[in-house]
Amino acid sequence: MKRYSLQEVIDIVQERINAISYHKELYKIVSKELPDDITIIDVIYKNQCVLSLRYMVTNRFIGGQMQVRGSFYVYAINYPEWYHQYKETVGKTEKIVFVSEFEAHTSGGSKPLTSFLDEFLPLAKEEDRVLVASELDKQNITYSGISFDSYQKKYIVQLDLKEVLNLAKDNSSNEEYITLYKYMPLETYHSMLQNMTFRMNSIVSMNDVSETFWMNTLLYGNEKQSKEQIYEGVIKSKNVLISSFSDKADDPIMWRLYGNTGNGVCLGFSIKRKDVDKIYYINNADQTCAALKEIAKGLRSRNIEVIYEDNEDLQYRIKSTIYNIESEYRLIWKKEEQIEDIALYNGLLSLYKDFKYDKGTGLFKDINIKLTELIIGNNIPYYESNYPLLIALSDEKFNNLRIQPSEIDSFR
DSSP states (O other), X not given: OOOOOHHHHHHHHHXXXXXXXXXXXXEEEEEEEETTTEEEEEEEETTEEEEEEEEEOOEEEETTEEEEOOOOOOOOOOSOXXXXXXXXXXXXXXXXXXXXXXXXXXXXXXXXXXXXXXXXXOOOOHHHHHHHHHHHHHTTOOOSEEEEETTTTEEEEEOOHHHHTTOOOOTTTTOSEEEEEEEEEHHHHHHHHHHTEEEEEETTOSSSGGGTTHHHHHHHOOTTOOHHHHHHHHHHHTTOEEEEEESOSSOHHHHHHHSSTTSEEEEEEEEEGGGSEEOEEEOTTOHHHHHHHHHHHHHHTTTOOEEETTHHHHTTSEEXXXXXXXXXXXXXXXXXXXXXXXXXXXXXXXXXXXEEEETTTTEETTTTEEEEEEEEOTTOSSHHHHHHHHHHHHHHHSTTOEEEEOSOOOOO
């Protein structure tokens, strides 16, 4: 029977990390000695523990007598099974393997330590990589390489999705600042005036959550996602905050869609171009998307999962062409910090963050956007009193604000 020393266990794990092909520099081993000849060996990836080994000497001489001890694995689930599996997937639940000088084991039984590494930190299989490349070549998809992500257990196809999908270039990308507009009901602007804040909400807090994950449906063929998969997607994206803008000022359609049909306001903001992302619009029937989808679905049927590398950057920046009339830009707040504030909008829970207005700079702190223009809708209630009050209060609270009534009287 194989005997493992502590150093051998660490060496075996380090050898596995050295063999990882995708971002192996982000993995590290952290060990900690505990009393009674127990050592914890954690494999850390991006500040998350992806595997925890408990090394324990089972046969010890204490006071001239041999003592033999063992360990057992407790598998506790305190919530629905899908949530437990999600926490394991993202490293929130430790994957624990007990290792003695004789064996390695979990609740599923004993086997060589390398077998557990194959389960928790797998490596690429050359025959699978060749198959992925073959499927891409058949569809004439241009890519620069194929790696295997041991953390996600998926093959990463390295390509420029914008180029592959022939997405339209943004003509304003060379400008340092652009002016963008946000339409909102009067109640929302009242809250801004009252609190002197700008609110960004979680991207998953939409009336139709499928819009959030439309990109995955488009590229990976996840039309028939289970409820559990949808639930996991919501949790993964809950701390991604967005705010949507348009480059259309005082536009009748935008008033109807987002400005409560003129019973609200349109705000103009000066924003650094590099801080916002223009939405790309793709036709649902796009042939290249269909080819990428077929590749992913075909490989999945062979138990091979792929990710198109740029998808991480584009998944919050792509919408169907049925929305292109909005000419949307998005400000995206995606930080490591946990969002603490929770709102309830007509029964819909939303994580949010309020950004304070700095009177000195005229900027909303941390997101550095400047309110420059207020267009007051022609259908606001109690117009004869609300209209002049909105002008006076907005002028008092915000710096150098250009204020004017909307020129739109009818909405289509």
